[in-house]
Amino acid sequence: MEFDRIQFYVENAKISSDWFVSHLGFQSTAGYSNSQTRTEIVSSANVCFVLSSPLTVASPAASWLKFHPPGIADVGFRVKDIELAVARAAAAGATILEPIQEELTAAGCFKRAKIAGWGDLSHTLVERIGENSLLPTSSKLPLFATIDHVVLNVESGDLLSAVSWYQKILGFEPQQNFDIQTEKSALRSQVMVHADGGVQFPINEPASANSQVQEFLSAHRGPGIQHMALQTADIVSVVADLRSRGLPFLPVPPTYYSQLRQRQNYLPADWQAIAASEVLADWQEDSPAAMLLQIFTQPIFAEPTFFFEIIERRATFVNGKQVQAGGFGAGNFRALFEAIEREQMKRGSLSLDIKSG
Template structure:
């Protein structure tokens, strides 16, 4: 299984398309108009997004936006055998929202229900062809959707995991309990055994948790952030900052606490660039040389809901094998949590427990 694309439901697809072009360097590659919905398809490198807005009240976008603010409505996965995946999903309780369809080129797809109001389009993988891929000239600076994070209500993490385990065969991979003296959350990272799709789930464990703030603003469960993988995070982030994309701020104390360790992995020049770009850095202790470099944007909509992450997983060689840094770093997760807390304090939404 692999990520294929992310589908956003927005107020105005054309305005959102232009924002992605101006602030994130995406390209507009297709436009589709039905009787009730306007859809814009964009890409950067190997990352594809669809942006849809309602033309008439009959549009599914109109219904979604009556329940939630703009955000992610569908996470699309590429699968090897769509017939077996859809059959298993149906047997285990997923609603088949769109039965398997096939176009003249032999591409097959279907849509099933996900957690809450989220849906999942399933696309059968054929020679690495994507349903949204209509261009052959790809910028390689964004190489994949690395992971997508789902926020659910308190005490729903176990139920949400069981859903995705039964419906799509996701397996548990990592657990995190993140807290400060102000708030806390719990997270379970799911991973698919075929292809390695990573799909973390967060739940709040305090009433003023940033996850609860998301749930309140989103009016229910939903996608909190999408991580986009690059092999050149310093170059990509430098470009995006020049385009005016706002990122979460990192305090200087974060870097001073890591300097001695960082300089055993990075040159002084690269370490200075990491600080200048305000990128988080973490290590996988069990794999010598394995590093995670991550940075997070401010929310992209008016509400404190969806944001983006950019991540570089450094490649290392272990026993003659090329290994990409796996998993998620506890240190970066804690730093992200604290950075979002600082934004909560600015909004006045982080009161006493």
């Protein structure tokens, strides 16, 4: 399984397309309308976003935006055998929103179906036959190669149910779990990974009434996709490029780096550039050169809902075998949590009175 196209519902597809091109370095690759909806497609290597906005109240985008602010409405997954995937989902109780359809394009043939996901989220399942990529490639070197992971936020008390649902319906399995609590707020998280292809799909729930997850749920008006990680091979240069385009990131205090230097014996050659870029860094104890490097944007829409993560998973050789940074570092997870807390305090949505759920 791999991530396929990601569907955003937005207020104005053309304006959103221009934003992705100017701020994230994506390419505009297609645009079309029907009687109800305007759609723009933007891409970066194997990352493809479908941006749709309503032309009439009958548009699916209008129905979705009536209840939610702009954001991700559908997370597409590419599967090897769509008949098997849909049959498994249906047998496990999934709601089939669109049955399997087959389409022929200039790039090849593909089959697709759509199932209802958690909350108002849906998942389009796609089997691509004879297609080497989602869209034609460009000679221009893309900033991002692939989607690393997508994160779902659910209501308090729903984490175990959501984990079970994605296990039964789509075949995900639990991997890492996190319980993060500070003096101000708390959350619980379960990382889900698909054995066939390694797609990572973490699920979060609030563990305090003022959790950043609860702030998202309140602003989004229900469960939904909180953020997506775009993977790059050179995070320092990519972040510099994105900052020059005007993309704002969550700030990281200098104390984070001084504490990290005291905790770690290994420092990479570009450590100063990493710190100057305000990129979070984590190491695996048995292979410190296999670093996990992450940075997070401010919310990209008007409300404090969806944001992007930029991630680099560095690799090294241990005993002749290549080892790449995998999973999610606990240190980086907590640092992100605290960075969002600081933004919550700026917005006035975080008090010091936490009530664990």
